[in-house]
Amino acid sequence: MPQAPRRPLLAGNWKMNPLSAAEAVELARGVIPAARQHASVLDVALFPPFPWLRPVWDALHDTDVELGAQDCFWERAGAFTGEVSAAMLAGWCGWVIVGHSERRALGETDADVARKAAAALEAGLSVIVCVGEHEAQFVAGQTAQVVGDQVSAALQPLPASSIDRLVMAYEPIWAIGTGRNADPSLAGGTMRLVRQRLEQAFGAPAASVRVLYGGSVNAANVASYVELAGCDGCLVGGASLRPEEFSKMISMVAAVASPAR
Numbered sequence: 001m002p003q004a005p006r007r008p009l010l011a012g013n014w015k016m017n018p019l020s021a022a023e024a025v026e027l028a029r030g031v032i033p034a035a036r037q038h039a040s041v042l043d044v045a046l047f048p049p050f051p052w053l054r055p056v057w058d059a060l061h062d063t064d065v066e067l068g069a070q071d072c073f074w075e076r077a078g079a080f081t082g083e084v085s086a087a088m089l090a091g092w093c094g095w096v097i098v099g100h101s102e103r104r105a106l107g108e109t110d111a112d113v114a115r116k117a118a119a120a121l122e123a124g125l126s127v128i129v130c131v132g133e134h135e136a137q138f139v140a141g142q143t144a145q146v147v148g149d150q151v152s153a154a155l156q157p158l159p160a161s162s163i164d165r166l167v168m169a170y171e172p173i174w175a176i177g178t179g180r181n182a183d184p185s186l187a188g189g190t191m192r193l194v195r196q197r198l199e200q201a202f203g204a205p206a207a208s209v210r211v212l213y214g215g216s217v218n219a220a221n222v223a224s225y226v227e228l229a230g231c232d233g234c235l236v237g238g239a240s241l242r243p244e245e246f247s248k249m250i251s252m253v254a255a256v257a258s259p260a261r
């Protein structure tokens, strides 16, 4: 489990779901009681699609569940049709995800991810930067090389002064949405590598950066990750669309984090 002062984070990435604002509000409301109950030991954040940020913001206002977006653009404003800037999000959200593999698969490069992360921190947001290897790279034993390069590229433009708002998420691409979660000890090794890169880049302040695991995390396996010394929480996709299960996961992470355990 994280050493103080890193609080565990359970983040729910809804991806392009649900289809209506009413369902989005219902999903968000379902998580509020568990987050309230365990607010002293962990952070909970939800990441709805852009159009539902406003209704979900209304639902989560003054609760213990934080709100984030799933992507942002690096420019502040201007002629960038279809883009949403970090500066715009800062009015609604505390958080943004950048570099998710589903965005990298659509052409986003390491340089784009780095610019987005820098813009998010500049706008005052907390940012989750995702990294992870493809299955063929995993099988070929290239995980450390691929993930190490992605981390170094993403960190390169970030100012040490704001990395207390940085979170890294290791998400092996072959584990996302497949039900094939990574072996916790293997994932733990890669998360240690991510932390080494953070320490090389930032020195002592890197201790404030949380490192998460993501990829087919659910109530049956979340404890096996957050029990790892180098794992500060999880980024959850599918299971975050099931508020009962996600609430159970909040309780399980809290049980691992709680000093009374």
Ligand code: PGA
Residues within 6 Å of the ligand: 013, 171, 175, 176, 177, 178, 179, 214, 215, 216, 217, 235, 236, 237, 238, 239
């Ligand atoms: P999953 O998604 O939990 O559905 O595998 C994780 C993610 O994409 O962040």
